[in-house]
Amino acid sequence: MLRWWISDSRRLGVEAHGVTRAHKWWFLRRMTQIFVLAIFMTGPLLGFWIARGNFASSQLLGLVDLSDPYIFLQSLVGRHWPILPAITGALLIAAIYILVGGRAYCGWVCPVNVVTDAAYWMREKTGLTRDRKLDKRTRLFILAGTLIASALTGTIAWEFLNPVSLLQRAFITGIGIGWVIILAVFLLDLFVARRAWCSHLCPVGAFYGLLGRVSLVRVSARDREACTDCGACFNICPEPHVIVPALKGSGDDTRLILHGDCQNCGGCIDSCPVDVFRMTTRVRP
Amino acid sequence: MAPSKRKVTRRQALTETAKAAGVACLGGFSLAAFIKSADPVDARALRPPGALSEAAFQVACVHCGLCVEACPYGTLSLAEWGEGAPLGTPFFTARETPCYMCKDIPCAKACPTGALDRDLPSIRDANMGVAVLVGHETCLNYKGLNCSICVRVCPIRGEAISLEDQEINGRKLKIPVVHSDKCTGCGTCEKQCVLGHAAIRVLPRDLGLGGKGRNRAGRNF
Numbered sequence: 001m002l003r004w005w006i007s008d009s010r011r012l013g014v015e016a017h018g019v020t021r022a023h024k025w026w027f028l029r030r031m032t033q034i035f036v037l038a039i040f041m042t043g044p045l046l047g048f049w050i051a052r053g054n055f056a057s058s059q060l061l062g063l064v065d066l067s068d069p070y071i072f073l074q075s076l077v078g079r080h081w082p083i084l085p086a087i088t089g090a091l092l093i094a095a096i097y098i099l100v101g102g103r104a105y106c107g108w109v110c111p112v113n114v115v116t117d118a119a120y121w122m123r124e125k126t127g128l129t130r131d132r133k134l135d136k137r138t139r140l141f142i143l144a145g146t147l148i149a150s151a152l153t154g155t156i157a158w159e160f161l162n163p164v165s166l167l168q169r170a171f172i173t174g175i176g177i178g179w180v181i182i183l184a185v186f187l188l189d190l191f192v193a194r195r196a197w198c199s200h201l202c203p204v205g206a207f208y209g210l211l212g213r214v215s216l217v218r219v220s221a222r223d224r225e226a227c228t229d230c231g232a233c234f235n236i237c238p239e240p241h242v243i244v245p246a247l248k249g250s251g252d253d254t255r256l257i258l259h260g261d262c263q264n265c266g267g268c269i270d271s272c273p274v275d276v277f278r279m280t281t282r283v284r285p
Numbered sequence: 286m287a288p289s290k291r292k293v294t295r296r297q298a299l300t301e302t303a304k305a306a307g308v309a310c311l312g313g314f315s316l317a318a319f320i321k322s323a324d325p326v327d328a329r330a331l332r333p334p335g336a337l338s339e340a341a342f343q344v345a346c347v348h349c350g351l352c353v354e355a356c357p358y359g360t361l362s363l364a365e366w367g368e369g370a371p372l373g374t375p376f377f378t379a380r381e382t383p384c385y386m387c388k389d390i391p392c393a394k395a396c397p398t399g400a401l402d403r404d405l406p407s408i409r410d411a412n413m414g415v416a417v418l419v420g421h422e423t424c425l426n427y428k429g430l431n432c433s434i435c436v437r438v439c440p441i442r443g444e445a446i447s448l449e450d451q452e453i454n455g456r457k458l459k460i461p462v463v464h465s466d467k468c469t470g471c472g473t474c475e476k477q478c479v480l481g482h483a484a485i486r487v488l489p490r491d492l493g494l495g496g497k498g499r500n501r502a503g504r505n506f
Contacts, residue, residue, distance in 0.1 A: 208330030
């Protein structure tokens with residue numbers, strides 16, 4: 001008897017490998033998300049400072065400056081040339097995500113991911129299937145829109161709405177009515193469309209997706225001959241279109257999932273009952 | 286994302302490009318309009334020491350909160366919705382917690398983007414705002430008392446606010462007068478004012494001093 005809380009897309013994986021292994025990457029992701037938020041929270045809460053600031057810009061152990069490259073870009077477009085810590089910090093963060101996969105930010109760091117995953121889980125459990133078709137490219141146009149707005153107003157435009165910043169600040173310094181935006185994202189994902197926010201609208205994800213097109217760490221469908229067409233990976237994947245070329249290609253086609261939209265979340269690895277997928281790098285496809 | 290191998294006619298390509306550009310522009314202009322609805326010219330929020338002018342601050346500040354965490358007195362906070370400063374930007378409310386004018390200016394030193402000037406030579410050069418005596422009917426000194434709390438608590442003692450002899454309606458009074466060239470807008474006077482609402486308030490400099498204007502004939506003054 002399977003436990004009720006296990007999502008449908010993991011059931012085959014759980015039957016083949018047990019609950020623990022079918023949640024391995026999910027667990028690592030959640031731990032990373034909690035860890036990243038926690039190092040910012042110990043200071044304000046306990047007076048023990050590991051990282052100061054928040055994801056927009058921060059200082060790690062009083063030594064390393066980190067900055068969000070998307071916010072940095074909006075600042076540039078709005079005609080402010082930041083001073084050195086923000087420049088080096090943005091380059092460093094961009095370099096890290098070029099290494100580990102651009103949208104690894106979405107799957108492994110962003111706190112809104114927990115909200116949207118929860119909404120998706122509730123969609124499964126409540127049988128809500130209503131799915132307004134949104135174009136996945138919309139987020140790229142919104143991304144362009146935020147840069148236009150930054151240039152027009154001379155502000156960091158997306159930060160007036162960004163639920164990602166709102167939610168992390170909620171944990172680090174607290175928010176009041178900003179919860180409304182987080183709730184809106186949850187309801188959008190629950191009632192309007194499957195994975196509406198992260199996979200269709202969020203310009204932050206779109207930006208990191210562009211970085212991810214060249215990233216080193218990738219998921220590979222190394223044993224694609226073993227695929228039984230059970231569909232578990234497509235069900236669990238927030239961006240199912242990225243899997244197709246790697247899994248269904250033939251002959252010399254690459255088995256790496258190279259699409260920038262892939263979050264490197266490892267959901268496909270967790271859910272697959274026959275071990276088709278691996279977390280690997282471009283060097284070892 | 287559409288598969289790259291599909292056949293696209295010129296007409297489809299043009300329509301899709303126009304649609305995409307339309308969505309981007311509509312989104313961009315709407316967001317711009319939303320932002321402009323909070324016009325920085327009328328901003329009342331007091332910024333940390335060394336802050337750029339309000340318009341320049343809006344594009345330089347990334348809302349990271351490093352200044353907030355650097356302040357040893359908990360003066361600063363990042364604005365939430367409806368708090369009078371644009372969402373996420375640092376500000377302080379003088380009546381609650383004023384700026385204590387640290388000599389080493391830790392908040393400005395912590396700023397990673399240049400929104401606060403790290404090289405501000407002295408905290409006395411900080412321009413957070415300017416104190417304005419707004420309570421000309423309620424200020425106790427105007428009523429003939431010698432309250433002078435604001436003068437006595439001012440950290441730039443005797444320079445930023447002083448008591449001046451004035452004769453009002455035939456009475457000799459000692460009236461607190463702010464010297465705007467010395468006042469940094471730290472807000473200590475506003476914090477300590479004994480009235481229910483402070484009779485002396487710190488406002489952003491443009492708002493507090495009136496600023497330059499132009500009459501209908503076009504003459505500047």
